[in-house]
Amino acid sequence: MHKLFSRVALTVLGLGMAIMPMNVASAKTTFITIGTGGITGVYYPTGGAIAKIINERFDQLQIKATAEATGASIFNINAVHSGDLDFGIAQADSQYLAYNGQGEWQGKPVKDLRAVFSLAPEMITFVVAEDSNIKKLEDVKGKVINIGNPGSGNRQNAIDIFNAMGINYEKDFKAESLKAADAPRMLQDGRIDGFFYTVGHPNGNIKEATAGMRKTRIVAIPEIKALFENFPYYSLDTIDMTAYPEATNAKDGKVTTVGMKATFITSANVPDEVVYNITKAIFENIEELRTLHPALANLTKEGMIQGLTAPLHPGAEKYYKEVGLIK
Numbered sequence: 001m002h003k004l005f006s007r008v009a010l011t012v013l014g015l016g017m018a019i020m021p022m023n024v025a026s027a028k029t030t031f032i033t034i035g036t037g038g039i040t041g042v043y044y045p046t047g048g049a050i051a052k053i054i055n056e057r058f059d060q061l062q063i064k065a066t067a068e069a070t071g072a073s074i075f076n077i078n079a080v081h082s083g084d085l086d087f088g089i090a091q092a093d094s095q096y097l098a099y100n101g102q103g104e105w106q107g108k109p110v111k112d113l114r115a116v117f118s119l120a121p122e123m124i125t126f127v128v129a130e131d132s133n134i135k136k137l138e139d140v141k142g143k144v145i146n147i148g149n150p151g152s153g154n155r156q157n158a159i160d161i162f163n164a165m166g167i168n169y170e171k172d173f174k175a176e177s178l179k180a181a182d183a184p185r186m187l188q189d190g191r192i193d194g195f196f197y198t199v200g201h202p203n204g205n206i207k208e209a210t211a212g213m214r215k216t217r218i219v220a221i222p223e224i225k226a227l228f229e230n231f232p233y234y235s236l237d238t239i240d241m242t243a244y245p246e247a248t249n250a251k252d253g254k255v256t257t258v259g260m261k262a263t264f265i266t267s268a269n270v271p272d273e274v275v276y277n278i279t280k281a282i283f284e285n286i287e288e289l290r291t292l293h294p295a296l297a298n299l300t301k302e303g304m305i306q307g308l309t310a311p312l313h314p315g316a317e318k319y320y321k322e323v324g325l326i327k
């Protein structure tokens with residue numbers, strides 16, 4: 001019985017190897033994990049797209065990549081630092097704060113944090129129920145607003161905005177700490193009046209929030225002087241409302257808000273060769289990357305080396321020099 005089993009097993013293995021001679025993990029295989037965000041955001045499909053491009057080239061790279069759903073930017077930076085993740089996606093502002101030991105990382109700079117490339121822009125997105133009567137930021141007083149889970153980057157963004165406006169997020173309204181993936185349902189169920197999500201567009205989360213029975217709108221975030229003066233990484237941007245036709249202010253076309261870039265990060269402890277191979281695979285296949293999620297459609301090679309604040313990982317730097325993207 002045992003003999004029969006092993007013969008069958010060997011045959012199956014043999015057949016498998018004949019069909020895909022190289023596509024099995026071996027002692028040489030490097031396994032990497034990529035931390036993303038909630039499954040309805042843009043980080044999760046972006047991490048999946050990066051993993052797909054890597055895994056499709058297993059024969060050349062000998063790398064197997066997996067993208068994991070996580071609490072997002074801050075969680076990913078901390079997990080890359082501790083070695084629980086090899087790569088992660090994080091907002092450019094979180095990258096800056098972590099490397100420089102500010103905000104969340106006050107007095108504890110993450111000196112081994114390394115930038116690999118940047119991704120699509122993200123915008124601070126403030127979705128509210130029409131019946132909450134919130135038309136501008138000041139109207140949040142007395143309302144229930146989700147500012148995001150502690151591992152997220154968007155939580156700090158909401159806090160920065162309210163601080164810059166002189167609104168106390170601990171007193172002037174009820175700030176919830178829900179994960180982004182849960183916020184649209186909570187809004188539709190009437191449990192919250194609105195939520196903040198710093199995210200690329202279009203995405204499933206804001207579609208879900210705006211397409212339900214309870215009517216919703218996206219509130220503009222104006223140019224707040226104190227915000228731009230204090231934080232170099234914020235810039236004005238707009239949300240294209242064509243992605244959210246059911247929002248009550250869809251006819252506005254574009255809604256002004258504050259944005260920054262999403263970035264792909266790693267640790268100085270990840271070997272140069274691994275980072276080099278991944279960077280090269282992604283840059284050489286940027287056309288494929290652009291097709292894997294609509295929020296990635298406008299990526300350019302030149303744009304992907306901008307917006308980075310932590311030092312470049314030497315593996316990525318080697319590739320950019322080789323192709324002349326940097327000197």
Ligand code: GLU
Nearest residue numbers: 037041042043073153154
């Ligand atoms: N920018 C969000 C954060 O780090 C995550 C966005 C996403 O998952 O697409 O908090």
